Amino acid sequence: MTTDSTLERAAGTNLGETLVQVRDLKMFFPVTEGAIIPRVIAHVKAVNGISFDIKKGETLGLVGESGCGKTTTGRCMLQLETATEGAIYYDGQDLTKLTKQEMRPLRQRIQVIFQDPYSSLNPRMKIGEIISEPMMVHKTEPDAAARDKRVRELLAVCGLNPKFADRYPHEMSGGQRQRVGIARALAVRPEFIICDEAVSALDVSIQAQVINLLEDLRDEYDLTYLFISHDLSVVRHLCQRVAVMYLGNIVELAETDELFDNPMHPYTQALLEAVPIPDPTIEKARAHRVITGEIPSPMNPPPGCVFHPRCGIAVDECKKLVPEFREVKPGHWVACSQV
Amino acid sequence: MEKLLEVKGLKTHFFTSGGVVKAVDGISYDVAPGETVAVVGESGCGKSVGAMSILRLIPDPPGKNMGGEILFQGRDLLELSDAEMRDIRGRDIGMIFQEPMTSLNPVLSIGRQLTETVEHHLKVSRKQAMERAIELLGLVGISEPERRLKQYPHHLSGGMRQRVMIAMSLACEPKLIIADEPTTALDVTIQAQILELMKNLTRELGVAMIIITHNLGVVARYADRVNVMYAGRIVESGTAEEIYHNPKHPYTLALLRSVPRMDQPRGAKLEPVDGQPPDLTKLDGGCAFRPRCRFATESCAQAQPVLEEVAPAHISACFEKDRVGLTAGVTA
Structure with missing residues (x-):
């Protein structure tokens, strides 16, 4: 059940130095009009100035x-998008300033697990080839026999039969494919893995298997995760700290227990109330207050606090002033002027 | 209570090149x-x-109704x-x-x-x-x-x-x-x-x-009421309270233990059910959940369990239902 190490980690006591620092990250996508001479008519402000740290050995939920x-935040950290502004320090180096060559050794240390186990595996490659490809690219196992051995080891670690190395993705179920995606991420012995909705496409019983696998791997290989998800119960289960995003901004960031027991931002409170609990007795007793309205377009976000049109406690000031992201308690950050 | 809809022994099978998929294999329930x-x-x-x-929206071929009745306000929709x-x-x-x-x-x-x-x-x-x-x-x-x-x-x-x-x-x-x-x-x-x-x-x-x-x-x-389905059959059915507080089928129990809950202390490991759902073209005469079930015994391979009452308005299809419960260790 609960191990000492997970409890310690949850308390944040044995956390080491900072591994990742994101500072004022902005990612704007241009919206163009005109087929021959495209003109930029607007920007989608997908990420609009966010900052956070990830410590070594920690799992941060987004x-x-x-x-x-x-997801855009994760893609910027992987350098799959070129950030518009801001810095991403990984072990002291600013990834946004590196050339492709300089980035290459870091790509071995940073890996990713994608959401869709169907489209993230090449259907024409055998499972063994898929898992050994990163080892070839990064030349971590130059010897073919050693590579094959490692593929079989990785499959076993991820709970798959080593014989699957000779199969193709279409011969496997969604849960098995997601395990292949995890084995591929582990192949080059990374220290940091970005899990982008890694369990969202799976059925509940399979989802629980993969969550347990991710936990076991974290303990065994001292991995650091950025766990991107829309599922609050899964995030609460897996993460030590959680950042809540709304319309390109982080609105609240705290340790998991603090965030779930004492949510301060009205958006976080609304999110938590919206999650149904699998117990009819509890559900009958809950007052289901629902926030109205929909998420505005990131092309034209509201002025001031981006949440104010849906917020129950907004005052006039919220329509004009962008709230400061401030530390209201040690380790508990909120972007709301009314807290 | 008067019933609005009664589904009785409904079977819908798909005839594919890979074999007959018994997607729905004899389900019965009603709605008031x-x-x-x-x-x-x-x-x-x-x-x-x-x-x-129920709405007869299954394309035929490959799907085919293989029996049963769907009584809506007393009329059998399959006869219309x-x-x-x-x-x-x-x-x-x-x-x-x-x-x-x-x-x-x-x-x-x-x-x-x-x-x-x-x-x-x-x-x-x-x-x-x-x-x-x-x-x-x-x-x-x-x-x-x-x-x-x-x-x-x-x-x-x-x-x-x-x-x-x-x-x-x-x-x-x-x-x-x-x-x-x-x-x-x-x-x-x-x-x-x-x-x-x-x-x-x-x-x-x-x-x-x-x-x-x-x-x-x-x-x-x-x-108000819940039907739990597995491999084309209803394996457990009852009021929501009964199903969540007193599950009597190993699959229901496993489902409930697979989801992390916001109202419970963190840190507890999830207890997922092992293995994969079965291939519906290759079902044998035994209980379809048997290969993943921690309560399975030899008799589970012999015959398919039928739905039997475990409490008022609560039925479960499991030979070992008396051993199943929230207090029973899943790893037992």
Whole structure:
């Protein structure tokens, strides 16, 4: 059940130095008009100035609804997008300033697990080839026999039969494919893995298997995760700290227990109330207050606090002033002027 | 209590090149007027096929009804002609599909899609139908209904489209609505809005509902009774309280222990069920859950367990049901 190490980690006591520092990250996508001579008519402000740290050995959760910028944040950290502004320090180096060549050794240390186990595996490659490809690219196992051995080891670690190395992705179920995606991420012995909705596409019983696998791997290989998800119960289960995003901004950041027991931002409170609990007795007793309205377009976000049109406690000031992201308690950060 | 819908021994099989898929293999349940019944299970357990079969929306071939009765207000829907069935769909039984993106017609305005159903079933004029459409959009909480009527589905967000779907399903004051994963594609805050809306409307209008979902939280918030399906059969059925507090089938127990819960202390490991759901073309004569079951004994391979009462209004199909319970260690 609960191990000492997970409890310690939850308390944040044995956490080492900072591994990742994101500072004022902005990612704007241009919206163009005109087929021959495209003109930029607007920008989608997918990520609009966010800052956070990830410590070594920590799992940081990044939650929010569709279009809040959580996936874009992950893609910027992987250098799959070139950030518009801001810095991403990984072990002291600013990734946004590196050339492709300089980035290459870091790509071995930073890996990713994608959401869709169907489209993230090449259907024409055998499972063994898929898992050994990163080892070839990074030349971590130059010897073919050693590579094959490692593929079989990785499959076993991820709970798959080593014989699957000779199969193709279409021969496997969604849960098995996601395990292949995890084995591929582990192949080059990374220290940091970005899990982008890694369990969202799976059925509940399979989802629980993969969550347990991610936990076991974290303990065994001292991994650091950025866990991007819209599922608050899964994030609460897996993460030590959680950042809540809304419309390109982080609105609240705290240790998991603090965030879930004492949510301060009205958006976080609304999110938590919206999650149904699998117990009819509790559900009958809950007052289901629902926030109204929908998420505004990130092309034209509201002025001032981006949440004010849906917020129950907004005052006039919220329509004009962007709230400061401030530390209201040690380790508990909120972007709301009314807290 | 008088029954609105009685499904008796329904079987829907698919004849594919890979063999016969017994997607729904003899399910029986009933729905009382105004009641909300949830059907839960994982992908491929037959929950959607079972619901589509009620409306006779399974394409034939490859699907085929292989027996059973579907009594709706006493009439067997399987005996009706196609024309009679068309009169029931959309008028007496409404439908809400999972994908609000693909289930609305992209080339028809919202107004036309709403009025089409109303005009067809209620035989009213275009103008009266328009008035009804405006009323319906107001009912589901869409602002400026007159303007929205002229818009097309691509103008609307996912949550808005799902509201339009709900308006369409309510258009002819049905007795029953079948909702297939109505909130799965939506964000949590929008999901909460839609669920509240559906709950309030079904209560106010006294509409019965069959809600198909894999989300155990949605079921707990919403349903009066729950059917748990596995490999084409109902393995457990009872009131929501009984199913959640006193599960008597190992699969139900495993499902409940697979989801992390917000109301429980953190740090506890999840206890998922091992293995994969079975291949529906290769089922043998034993219990389909046996290979993944921690309570399985030799007798489970011999015959398929049938649903038997374990408590009032609570049935389970398991030979070992007396050993199954929340207090029983899953690892035992």
